[in-house]
Amino acid sequence: MVTETRGTTAVAVRHARPEDAAVIATLHVAAWHETYTGLLPDAMIAALTVEVRRAWWAQRLGNSPPTRGGATYLAELGGEPVGFGTCNGQRVDVLAAAGFDGEVSSLYVLRAAQGRGVGLRLIARMARHLQTAEYRAAATWVLRANHLGRRFYESCGGTLLDAEACIRGQGPFTEVAYGWRELTALAAADPGPRDGAG
Template identity: 30%
Template sequence: MSRAGAVVVRRATPADAEAIATIHVDAWRHNYRGLIAEATLAGLDVAARAAAWRSQLDAGAVVFVGTHSNIRTDIRTDTQADTRAGELLGWVSVGPFRQSESARPEVRSLTPGWAELYGFYVAPRSQRQGVGHALWQAALEWCLDQGYRDLGLWVLAGNVPAIRFYQRCGLRDLRLDQDFTIDAQPLVEKLMARTLTRPA
């Protein structure tokens, strides 16, 4: 367990699966409104995602969660998550960079040996309160401890707040955009990356 400012960060357990799924759904509906079709966002299922997260955590997935009893929780969420002290306020999932046969050749040749942030979400009610920064620090420390020297992630094109956050974390757009679809909707994701170094 670590503390970054007032935010407590710890490794997630299978018992956190439902809370992680709730944040996942709430953040998608908040962050991707206007970018992803409303029908897709409305159809997100917390229970299904919780089951998937429980399975991944049982299998050893590396997920860090942030908690803080004093961060204000006065913004209501789509799923009306409990706002008791100590609840989860955000999470980040990290591991080896996933290699896809459908990826551009430049990506396949560039990313072996990299770490990847698979998902990074802060509950809408707790954004801009230091949770994201604390989770980033935990993920960065884990990557360095595992010996990674480069980190990449995919971010939805048009998600300006996320892109700006990652830029503040030192990542840059590699201009290796990739097309994909969600429920037949064509979308574009950007590959952002940075070299990892320990603070002096």
Template identity: 30%
Template sequence: MISLEIRKATEEDVLGIARVYVDGWKTTYRGLVPEDYLDGLSYEEAEQKWLNFLNAENEPFMYIAIREEDNIIGFVAGKSIDDENFGGELYALYLLEECRGLGVGRQLFSAIAKHFKEIGITSIMVWVMEQNKYGLGFYESMGGKEYFRRKSEFGGMTVDDVAYGWKDVSVLCIQEE
């Protein structure tokens, strides 16, 4: 794992989060959704999306990963949900492409799992595009089990989504060394 700081995000971090989100979409979903959809993503719209997320209902929260020079290299977002099977949703987890496979995603996932546990949410789920083999592999490696399926649309293209879930978030909490 690389050396970095993980901390709760604030509104001041949203521009950096927007950059990771847009850049992450453009590298992760190239070839999986229409090119014009990806080309139409903007930092400004993403910044507004994440500001709105932080100020929404359902107790939303975000954590960021920061490497040297205060550069945000990844983030994770979560919220409580009203679902009979799960109490929380891992809403998003994005990393810059060059930071994948270094343990950053695991550290961010652990931070959000600890947050869920602290607020009394013991089970969580995440939706993943089925064509996103990297994402599916990551959540499977974290012990996620497939629970549901749905269809989503991006730029006029329908894609299949898979919901992975964890009935006990404590299994995701990495102990500090």
């Protein structure tokens, strides 16, 4: 999906639209495979298909207005889609009670596009969206064994929280939470338009 992208190729981040469902589904499955191979059972990884995700994303992107003040953003590098992220109001009671009223519910960037500022632009745009929707803080979940993802959230100023969740399915897998008590510095990393269209 992404070709070799060296140099100073600009990252563009925009609101995802219903017609982006197939593109995001393809990104989701590709990034899921890249991220979780070796961390989750093969059968669990194989169960996530483009067809299933396309239907799910079509439904999510077709919701108007989005649920819980949420938004989905699509990132492009050199005009090619390379990542996406979603944010919304906090869905986990223990984190909401701790003051993390917003949530970064997903953030995926294809491996070939990592290290080029795509993830930072996505999370910064989501922080700005959450601020605009009057959320004060945010948290996200990451698989405990996903060291690359954890380093990314730490590099963005995320603090490891005293919260863990256990994913059940084909065995227990532990996720840990990272949080941002205030969103201003994170949102400032997004140089995108301030007109609400971004």
